[in-house]
Amino acid sequence: MTISKSALDTYKLLKATATVAEDSLEGRIQHYRAHLKSEEKELRTYTQKAAADLLGCNNRTLKRRHDQGDFSHLDIRRGANGHYAYTLSNIHDMAEILGINAQNRNENDKLQVIIVNSLKGGCGKTTSLVNIAAALATTNIKRYRIGIIDLDPQGSSSSFFPPTEPDPITVGDLMRDCIEFDEGETQADVVSGSFLPTHIPNIRVLPSGMDDFYFEHETATQLNEGRDYSENRHYHKLLEKVIKPVENEFDIILVDTAPSLNFMFYNALMASTAMLIPVHPEAVDFDANNKFLKRLAEIYHTVAALGHEGWDFMQFLVTNYVKGNHSQRDIVKDIRSAFGRQVMSYPINHSSAITASSSSFNTIFDQKTSDSLASRESLIKSQENIKDVVDELEMLIRSNWNSTQCQLETA
Ligand SMILES: Nc1ncnc2c1ncn2[C@@H]1O[C@H](COP(=O)(O)OP(=O)(O)OP(=O)(O)O)[C@@H](O)[C@H]1O
Numbered sequence: 001m002t003i004s005k006s007a008l009d010t011y012k013l014l015k016a017t018a019t020v021a022e023d024s025l026e027g028r029i030q031h032y033r034a035h036l037k038s039e040e041k042e043l044r045t046y047t048q049k050a051a052a053d054l055l056g057c058n059n060r061t062l063k064r065r066h067d068q069g070d071f072s073h074l075d076i077r078r079g080a081n082g083h084y085a086y087t088l089s090n091i092h093d094m095a096e097i098l099g100i101n102a103q104n105r106n107e108n109d110k111l112q113v114i115i116v117n118s119l120k121g122g123c124g125k126t127t128s129l130v131n132i133a134a135a136l137a138t139t140n141i142k143r144y145r146i147g148i149i150d151l152d153p154q155g156s157s158s159s160f161f162p163p164t165e166p167d168p169i170t171v172g173d174l175m176r177d178c179i180e181f182d183e184g185e186t187q188a189d190v191v192s193g194s195f196l197p198t199h200i201p202n203i204r205v206l207p208s209g210m211d212d213f214y215f216e217h218e219t220a221t222q223l224n225e226g227r228d229y230s231e232n233r234h235y236h237k238l239l240e241k242v243i244k245p246v247e248n249e250f251d252i253i254l255v256d257t258a259p260s261l262n263f264m265f266y267n268a269l270m271a272s273t274a275m276l277i278p279v280h281p282e283a284v285d286f287d288a289n290n291k292f293l294k295r296l297a298e299i300y301h302t303v304a305a306l307g308h309e310g311w312d313f314m315q316f317l318v319t320n321y322v323k324g325n326h327s328q329r330d331i332v333k334d335i336r337s338a339f340g341r342q343v344m345s346y347p348i349n350h351s352s353a354i355t356a357s358s359s360s361f362n363t364i365f366d367q368k369t370s371d372s373l374a375s376r377e378s379l380i381k382s383q384e385n386i387k388d389v390v391d392e393l394e395m396l397i398r399s400n401w402n403s404t405q406c407q408l409e410t411a
């Protein structure tokens, strides 16, 4: 095969560009990311009043329990003002002491694997996912065990939950069998260790990496070689190599995806129990979404034929909605009249608090109102908005757990 001179020139240009990116820009990127080092990234702390609110008791009860020495073995620090500054881990430990049970699913309840996907780039998949995860983990005392799988090799959601290790195992490494096992180590051991703890105590993240792109190439090669499906099970890799081995460690797994109908996406579909489709209510996005929906049914058919058991729910989530914008309001009306109850009741509103926190890879629940770059009012409003969305999502999730149904019936 001969390469033309102009193609060779383009290739040289790309090589030179890559060198510039590596030599000069990498340092700058490290500079932007400096604050992402996990030892620096900490979740906000809570005042005694905020801790009592979260625990569902009053301030006086907490004070009394402190006086009795019930919490004296916990490492509860004090802030600059001398008052207690509780971490979320402190509050979880206090919940145990106060006899407030975690509301994890029981073994007969199905693990919820929710994929957040749309073919439209920039419609708010990552922003919605990370803020929903943070709200699920920090705004109640239920202590759900939450996993985030970053299936987008760009690693956007991993950046909000920076890995605690410099060179972490990625989801692609696990799907592509790139890991060398130590003696006696099982797939479950490796996968479990790869879901890294984050600055939020009950969220663990399985990051992505740029090499995860090779999964596409390798799968395409295997398909071209016409190998039998049972030999590679290339659409079952996320489910069988990543999720099944650790399914008992989580209640809810959220999967962030790239805006692409690639082999990773087929894997996400095969592993999913539910689907959340963010829709940004702008004409061009709406149009792209409709085209995506036509393809989705065809793709799902392939996955169904290979054994997928159907979704518990599929919901549209209106994102980045600018209140008062007439054309967006009309599009949302159209979406609601077309899809009815399949549209989440609350949109995620456009918010300067989300813009400000995202610019430093924070969710709106990471920081105290006083630390936020946005106004206190905007942060509180946005937190309340996401909380409304999450309340509905939680209801959808819990309606699939028999143990929760029993609680409702006996209440
Ligand atoms: N509710 C919101 N308020 C303010 N800004 C938002 C909101 N939702 C999303 N954005 C902004 O829109 C941009 C795109 O969002 P995001 O990265 O979440 O999209 P995405 O669908 O994950 O993109 P990609 O397809 O590239 O993965 C980001 O700059 C994000 O900060």
Ligand SMILES: [Mg+2]
Pocket (backbone or CB within 6 Å): 125, 126, 127, 152, 156, 257
């Ligand atoms: Mg994204």
